[in-house]
Amino acid sequence: MGKIKKKGTSGASKNYITRSQAVRKLQISLPDFRRLCIFKGIYPREPRSKKRVSSSSTPSTTFYYTKDIQYLLHEPLLAKFRDQKALAKKISKALGRNEVSDAARFEKNLTPKLRLxxxxxxxxxxxxxxxxxxxxxxxxxxxxxxxxxxxxxxxxxxxxxxxxxxxxxxxxxxxxxxxxxxxxxxxxxxxxxxxxxxxxxxxxxxxxxxxxxxxxxxxxxxxxxxxxxxxxxxxxxxxxxxxxxxxxxxxxxxxxxxxxxxxxxxxxxxxxxxxxxxxxxxxxxxxxxxxxxxxxxxxxxAEANDAPQSNGGEADNTTTLDAFASIDATADSLPQPSLTADASTAAQLFEPFTVFLSRETPRHPLEFLLKAFGCRRVGWDTALGEPGAYCAEADARITHQIVDRPDLPLPLPDNAGGEAAGRPSSARVPGRTYVQPQWVWDSINAGLGQRADLYAPGATLPPHLSPWVRARRGEYDPTVPLAEQETAAEVEAAEAEEAEGDEAVEEASEGEEVAGVRGDGEARELEDELDDEDGGMDVHLAGSDSDDDDDDDAELEAGAAANDDDDDFGGFSDPEQASDSADDAGTDASRAAHQAELEAEALGLPPRAPSTAAEAKKLARGVSAAKRVKAEREAREEVERRKMMMPRRKRKMYEKMVYSNERREEVSEGLRGKRRRVEKGKGGSEEGGGGVEGVFLYVSRIF
Structure with a gap:
């Protein structure tokens, strides 16, 4: 019969120790134990099973490696902590006896100094x-x-x-x-x-x-x-x-x-x-x-190990790296290697500039960045601190001024000469480039100076993107045009939404035109009635005395009979005559559509598309959507057939991967939709408003 092992002498319970046991073993207080662990880089550990590690019925929450605590037993700082504890007792006794001077002397002369x-x-x-x-x-x-x-x-x-x-x-x-x-x-x-x-x-x-x-x-x-x-x-x-x-x-x-x-x-x-x-x-x-x-x-x-060392220590900056092109267009893009900016490149970025920092800009980060990238001539307002300022705001050597305020006006020229007469503090200096603070950060991340007109005072700044984030395949990339990122489904949905908006605009414009046509028709009927009453044609009946009048009456009766015959005509029996009448009807429809477009142009409204073209576009969108849905369904069926042949563990892993990709695609789709709405809103605002509201606003301006 083997020897019975005592609990807690081997296995996981021996490898771990609780925090209270460690404090008792080191004979220091809990705050000193925390300080010592932070100094030595020792942190709590999480065992696989707390029940097996804990020796008590209640499982503890904090465990440490036993070897780490044994390592702390030989730490010289333990003696310093014990000296501090002994000093605290002496000071407390002196204060208890009301010996304040002795307590101050103890604290000044006997306090141990910790060296790390x-x-x-x-x-x-x-x-x-x-x-x-x-x-x-x-x-x-x-x-x-x-x-x-x-x-x-x-x-x-x-x-x-x-x-x-x-x-x-x-x-x-x-x-x-x-x-x-x-x-x-x-x-x-x-x-x-x-x-x-x-x-x-x-x-x-x-x-x-x-x-x-x-x-x-x-x-x-x-x-x-x-x-x-x-x-x-x-x-x-x-x-x-x-x-x-x-x-x-x-x-x-x-x-x-x-x-x-x-x-x-x-x-x-x-x-x-x-x-x-x-x-x-x-x-x-x-x-x-x-x-x-x-x-x-x-x-x-491999290239770093084989790179020859130069004798003079000169760095060769003419290194060129190969570019890797993907054979499959549908595959993930290969990350291209690139040389990082070296010290010589960073030292030349802002070297030829003399920069002045306005009072509203963050001075310390701008000064640090400009000097770190080669600019040695940085000035600021003396109200922010005179020592170290290179130049004042009126200095003619300044090439760039960083401002964070609305657009600054140019000074008014003097009447006698062409020079500025009394430039106020809020006016620009001719020949000086004014930029916003973001220009400095974007120029540093790009490795070259950005266009100053994009960062002018009062201008809408470009998006400030993190230089450490790179968009992966299928994710939203703000630096790429929206047309290159949209999927077929998003394009069709956007076209359908735009078509619905156009239909709403057409309905609104038709309402305005119908009201105008009704008003014109009522005016024409009123004019006809007035003509009939005052200056209309006098029709002479039979039994008139004049022969000429009789001849005219005969001609009028013949014309009326012909009109009656045309009104009583019920249709053509000849197919050629029927086709001719259809052509005439189509010509009349085209004339009516052309007349509608002319009326729309006269009112200043966008021309109305014929209903047949709108229906054709709608039908084409429906056909393309049906094809896309069918292709997606076939792809899903193919994936399901392949998943049936996979082991259960790999299938679960694949499903998790697909789920995470779908969530990422949803986020990217939301960002693309937001960008689409923003771009559409900008276009509508430039044209005087988009949608039905823009049409009504335009009509109200005309009338």
């Missing part, structure tokens, strides 16, 4: 590992840099986050490592490429932030404490790699005056007064290395 340097080195053995984990760090630090100071967020933490983030921005400006940016509802997204690693972070807008009571700032402050240490290490490595002194010189007075980026002054590494020369040499060397890394990263793996 060893944890940074443990969690990130290489610098690339630290860069990969920089996304969340930057988003958190930029968030705290824009928060107002409260009791939960002290001013020292905000100032430290602000300084570290500005140092990182200065490195991006110096090396031109920024690649893309996007304006969203949450904030501004930025993407930079540093040593082949794409780093994406979010910066909130500088609005008045209101912190809610449901936010646990203690946990967030723990993350900020760790991330500030991490970003300090990364900034030191980045600055030294390009030959700059870290930390850079920070001017607190300029920062108080609103200098922001200009408050930090970069200094090059050098000795014996040759700092600038060494700075330039090291910067050029590291920029070439960065360009070479960008080039190798853009190539496929």
């Amino acid at each position: 340097d060893h944890i940074i080195k443990e969690r990130y053995p290489t610098f690339v590992d630290a860069l990969r984990d920089l996304d969340d760090a930057l988003s958190m630090l930029f968030l705290f840099a824009n928060l107002p100071s409260t009791e939960n967020v002290p001013p020292k933490v905000i100032a430290k986050c602000r300084r570290l983030t500005m140092e990182f921005e200065h490195y991006l400006i110096r090396t031109h490592a920024l690649r893309k940016s996007f304006l969203s509802i949450k904030g501004i997204y930025y993407q930079a490429t540093i040593q082949g690693q794409d780093i994406l972070w979010l910066v909130p807008y500088r609005f008045v932030q209101r912190t809610g009571g449901d936010v646990d700032f203690r946990i967030m402050a723990t993350f900020v404490e760790f991330y500030t240490t991490l970003l300090g290490f990364i900034n030191f490595r980045l600055y030294t790699s390009v030959g700059l002194v870290y930390p850079p010189r920070f001017d607190a007075k300029s920062e108080e005056q609103g200098a922001e980026l200009a408050a930090i002054q970069l200094e090059g590494q050098g000795e014996n007064g040759d700092a600038e020369g060494q700075d330039v040499m090291d910067t050029e060397t590291n920029e070439r290395a960065q360009a070479e890394a960008d080039k190798l990263r853009s190539l496929p793996d």
Whole structure:
């Protein structure tokens, strides 16, 4: 008989440990345990079966790996936490004895200082590992840099986050490592490429932030404490790699005056007064290395391994990639490889421009983006902060001015000369290009300067699209014309809807025309009655004295008899005569249709199409819809026959895939329909209104 195993000594119950057991084992408080887990990167785990893992009758909710807790037993920070606990007891005893001075002395001299340097080195053995984990760090630090100071967020933490983030921005400006940016509802997204690693972070807008009571700032402050240490290490490595002194010189007075980026002054590494020369040499060397890394990263793996290394470190930007064309037109489109923008391209985008930022524009993000992409001459209003401004608004060197207000008028010319007489602040300067802020973001994402007339003040801006989203096959793509995306069913439905609208317009126009024709007919009948009473023809009866009158009477009687014979005629027996009469009837119908079109043109209304043509179009739409429905039904039947031959597991997977595709197609169809209505509304508004309302409006203007 084998030995009976004790419960909880092997298996899943031994691999997991509850949070309360971990706190008792480490002999620290629950808040200190949370801080330690955040610093060390240890998070709760979810076992497959909580009943098997839990040793109690009530299953616990939070579990950790037992090996992770054993790893924390040797952490040096545990001694610091225990020292803090002992210090808190001394301070509480001193305050209980009313020894306030001793309590203040204990807090000032005996408070242990926590250093996280060893944890940074443990969690990130290489610098690339630290860069990969920089996304969340930057988003958190930029968030705290824009928060107002409260009791939960002290001013020292905000100032430290602000300084570290500005140092990182200065490195991006110096090396031109920024690649893309996007304006969203949450904030501004930025993407930079540093040593082949794409780093994406979010910066909130500088609005008045209101912190809610449901936010646990203690946990967030723990993350900020760790991330500030991490970003300090990364900034030191980045600055030294390009030959700059870290930390850079920070001017607190300029920062108080609103200098922001200009408050930090970069200094090059050098000795014996040759700092600038060494700075330039090291910067050029590291920029070439960065360009070479960008080039190798853009190539496929096989080509990157075989790429020859240049002796002089010069980057070869003449690399051309093959384009892959799909053989089957109905297949998915192949993603085409493309070279990402390098530092040299980013440095030349806004280099020849001198930009002035108006007061209503967001100054800091625009200044950061313009300088990161080559513009070294950025000015703004002195009310936003005088230090660091390159030029004033009246400077003649300004080539572009970014405004976010309605259209600006041109100044009135002087009567004596042709120059402007007293330009107001809301008037344009001749020879200067005025654009809205979105022009900067769209030019950066496109990699070249966009047309300035599309972003003029007061103009309807083009759609601002995310540079990281690529429309897949069958999905709605706002950059492609609507005619190239619509399906056959959507086209037929749109044509049917347009035909119904045209019929409604025709009915409305016919009502107006019938009313007009009735009015004209009543007027003609009234004129005939007046002619009969006053100036009508005098018919002489038989028995008149004049012979001429008798001859005239005879001719009139002969004509009346002929008319009576025509009225009494019942039809033709000859088929040729019948065909001739049919031709005459068709000619009369065409004449009537032509007369109706002329009357419509006289009234200023669109000409009415004959009923036969409308019926023909309607019949053609019905035939095409029937063919399409038949083809779809046959395709569904073929798919059902194929599904019968599939295994059950694959069939379920296929059905889930089809369901998700249908939901995606419904969303895309809704977006295309919305765009169709918007484009149709724009066309109708330009023509004075669409539909029946537009016709009535047009008729009311005529009369």
